[in-house]
Amino acid sequence: MTSREAALSVVDTLRKAGFEAWFAGGCVRDRLLGRQPGDHDVATNAIPDEVQRLFRRTIAVGKQFGVILVLVRDREIEVATFRADSAYTDGRHPDAVTFSDMESDVRRRDFTINGMMEDPVDGRVIDLVGGQEDLRGRLIRAIGDPERRFEEDRLRMLRAARFAAQLEFAVEPATLRAIARHAAALSSVSRERIKEELDKLLGAPGAPEGLRLLRETGLLRAIVPALADLPEADWRRTVGALSRMPRRPGPAALAALLHRLDPDPARNAALAEAILRDLRASNGERERVVWILARLDAAARAAAMKPSEWKPLLAHPGAAELLQVTRAVLEEDGGGSDGWALLEERSRRDDLDPPRLIGGEDIMAMGVPKGPRIGELLAAVREAQLNGEIGNPGEARERVSRWIAGGI
Template identity: 45%
Template sequence: MDDRVRQTAESIIGTLRHAGHTAYLAGGCVRDMLLGQPPKDYDVVTDARPNDIRGLFRRTELVGAKFGVVIVRLHGVMTEVATFRADGTYSDGRHPDEVVFGGEIEDAHRRDFTVNAIFYDPADHRVIDHVGGRADLDARLIRTVGGPDRRFAEDHLRLLRAVRFAARLGFDIHADTVAAIARHADRLPTISAERIREELKLILTHPTRADGWGWLTSTGLANHLVAGLNWPAPERARIAARLASIEGGIGFAPALAVVLRDRSPADAQSVCRSLRCTNDEVRSVAWLLRSLPRVHDPRSLELADLKMLMADDDFDDLAELLRGDLLADGAGLGPWDALMARARAIPRDAVAPAPFITGEDVLARGVPAGPDIGRILDAVYRSQLNESVRDRSAAMVLMDERIRSK
């Protein structure tokens, strides 16, 4: 994180304090600072009301009038500044029906987990902890602020957030919190598919994805990600092993392909659409699942088949999924080594060369427009990729043969 972002947040706090207000850093940035990790952003909380905040800074945007949230634009940085508040009832299981501006203690007690409810005063270098968050950080524990059943009944997305924080931070989840997650797991479908998708993406694309999957399955949340989607114990175990075998961060599509590895491409596409995945993600997941069985025996692939696989943007992910499959199954990496050796031996400009012939060439031979043209072009191009046709002249000869035999 750019030091300028933190300095900007601290400058905002300084301005608020100079005007007679209380102001702190809050939330995830404080948690990460105390853990010695670089924060992704810096949020400010204050007793100043939204109109007071807007009066102190020239460039502001009121993004959550109901919740007292103002974006302050300063030094080219956008910083979220929120007024201390207490939340009212949550009738939709996601957002409070009303909020009441209050003090820092009320604000700390409305938050989701203790480790996210710590404040920091940069002027006095002072940690302000009203909920025991510092002790839970030291114990590496995710625990709700207050009773877990109430916290999860208020906002069902917190069910997935608990899993994400535990996995990403390498923390345990307090037993009472785990039990409450299991009790409330069936509330997950009340959240929009888009929000579920975004939380699932954050869980599965992180290097700790196997831990995240473990929490999703042990709490019962996995069975409520998509309606009608259940995971038998053997499949859950295979998924966990495959996720653990993939190193580093990966994209969401390959991560979903790992989770849906034992499902058909059509079923996987249906799951992806239920999660409101993008069209590119849906295509990638289906392509990876169709292609993965083929690369388990890379020596059986014709040169053209290998080149067409390599020409796809998802080929590197395909190779990584193959490696993960082999490691998870306890098999040797022979097929992966063979695939990569064959791929490295192919010059980049030979992977998807321009075709020697086009549809115009076929039409010029009197073939009427229609599917026959595509079939002829595909056959000739396949021979070109197999390097049995090496120039345009040979391609034209093969084209004529195909026209005569159609």
């Protein structure tokens, strides 16, 4: 069952019970743009208790705000009751909501392109805020007073830049000015929510323009002050490197974004790690980004690298992302691509991570007591193996015997 089919069944059940029910928000926008909606949300005048009575499987994810998840087979459909909001004291959620009608519900939403309702049966669109006109004009425009919209929910400012990047739209001037006036307030929003929006922006087709908006409005300073402080030339090259990456998996995009914090790769990686901790990046993502940044000079050293250096590098799970970021940075900086091409060619070899020839128990059987010496000898054997000096267990044991006899 598709998301649309599941949502349509929810609409049908609500209407048969005598309630209004419409597709709402992003799914309407995406259909009008000829895009495939990821999710289909439903808006209704049925209050949450009535929604729960009508559907057997529900989750009250935001009942106090009128939001119930209805489970239809393997789909989760968000059903929201028409509402009007009171003041937003915390700059994120309304202090209280009043269940109301469609017009009140539409006018408390964020942007005109997200404020349309659609009858999924006949395709009729209810547009009370000029969303269709702004779709044609490719504009992100706040509904009503932009100052009030951003005071209500500060994350909306970052969402405006994210939508501009995803849809490759411009932000309407009054909305843009309001963002610039309120940008500093974004720092009070949870870092997890900011990171989620930043990731979506970086992966969007118009990411370079989205980043320009962040810097131009002052939002970037509230997200990553170190990036806001970059000299203009370094900032242009940062955005340029990102624009040269057609696909931007999370760690690769973040590495490209943070690659010019310091000329020294090790110091740059340390600064990036602190930023990613602040943004509440997962341990795995943070470690991958730091690994990439600490090795961005690999292309410059490629020709001089021993196999024992480049084989582990290219066998690492992050090797493809390292090559992607390295290529983008080299192309943007106008550097030579010979080193990158050499690494890329080597990455296709099938002997990057051959089975180890001996283990710690083998070395202990040769008379070496348990301790750090075992690890040192194993590392030396692995280096010799990757460099092609030894190729089987017998040669490995012979090499270890010589090292032991020679006191190495």
